[in-house]
């Protein structure tokens with residue numbers, strides 16, 4: 285993957301707006317509260333980027349670890365309400381820590397806590413976008429985390445890599461810089477494979493990367509699997525993703541200067557329109573449609589709407605307007621979109637030409653199951 289040199293590191297040198305994500309594996313002293321000195325070092329680097337005129341948005345984990353330390357808890361609780369309480373206590377500490385360090389550079393920071401709902405409801409998504417844009421225009425560094433105290437397990441980002449990518453989409457950032465406890469993405473998890481080799485550069489959508497990226501460590505949540513997924517999401521708005529060690533001295537400045545450090549994952553396609561990116565970022569999917577080969581081909585090659593005639597099977601219980609995923613006959617994901625019919629009605633339309641919809645259902649909402657404006661090919 286390093287042999288293909290069509291990309292180049294210089295893309296980072298031209299970045300005007302970056303999202304920096306700092307993971308749990310780095311932020312805490314082995315799970316015992318925040319590593320204040322290390323955080324101070326990253327803030328120094330972010331301030332240096334800011335001085336160069338680069339807009340910086342930070343996504344930072346660490347609330348639960350800091351909350352546990354403040355509450356004197358030695359092991360991570362498993363009960364949700366305890367985790368939520370720890371997050372509430374720890375988030376103040378996290379915010380305070382960043383504020384103090386940014387203030388040393390004369391910079392203001394702002395705490396922004398988001399939930400999946402904030403980004404899946406289109407109105408709230410647009411609100412979040414304008415608030416964040418305003419903060420950035422004011423020269424403030426937004427410090428974003430998931431609002432762990434109010435989210436339920438069913439609908440959460442869980443890992444902050446995904447949140448970082450969605451923020452990169454939201455703000456059309458040029459780059460997502462993920463700092464973690466490894467030098468980058470290796471061809472196998474270096475924890476169990478001492479001979480694993482660093483992937484220096486690649487295409488975010490390269491399917492060969494899937495087998496390499498494993499799960500997370502004790503403190504982190506998603507591991508490389510969620511970082512790879514984040515790179516793919518970020519690529520949808522044209523952002524390049526760097527995954528690098530937060531322990532490398534001046535890692536952020538060196539990345540921006542184009543130094544060969546960590547892993548760089550490039551977008552392989554033109555950025556999607558904002559609405560399609562929003563669709564792609566939706567995590568909650570209510571049903572699955574299995575498409576025949578013809579439907580898969582027109583969706584992929586022509587960006588067509590999905591008609592009932594091309595759908596073979598359906599799973600799940602959903603309402604009109606819910607998000608469903610479309611797969612091919614081997615189960616591989618092809619597209620996602622908002623469906624025009626509830627599952628009970630959609631079921632009756634499978635394999636049928638659109639002209640028969642009114643006759644079968646007694647009404648016709650639309651000739652297609654998913655209109656192409658509401659469909660994103662994955």
Ligand SMILES: Nc1ncnc2c1ncn2[C@@H]1O[C@H](COP(=O)(O)OP(=O)(O)O)[C@@H](O)[C@H]1O
Pocket residue numbers: 306307308309310445463464465466468469470471472473474475496497498499500501502503504505506507508509
């Ligand atoms: N192919 C891989 N290359 C590098 N790290 C990997 C790989 N697969 C799994 N990992 C693991 O991912 C971990 C980093 O992810 P995680 O623990 O979630 O950290 P963070 O809190 O920074 O998101 C590493 O400690 C590493 O053990």
Ligand SMILES: N[C@@H](CCC(=O)OP(=O)(O)O)C(=O)O
Pocket residue numbers: 306307308309344345346347348349371429430432442443444445500503504505506507
């Ligand atoms: N939102 C959580 C962090 C989630 C998390 O650990 O994510 P990650 O840093 O991607 O492994 C917190 O602040 O504790």
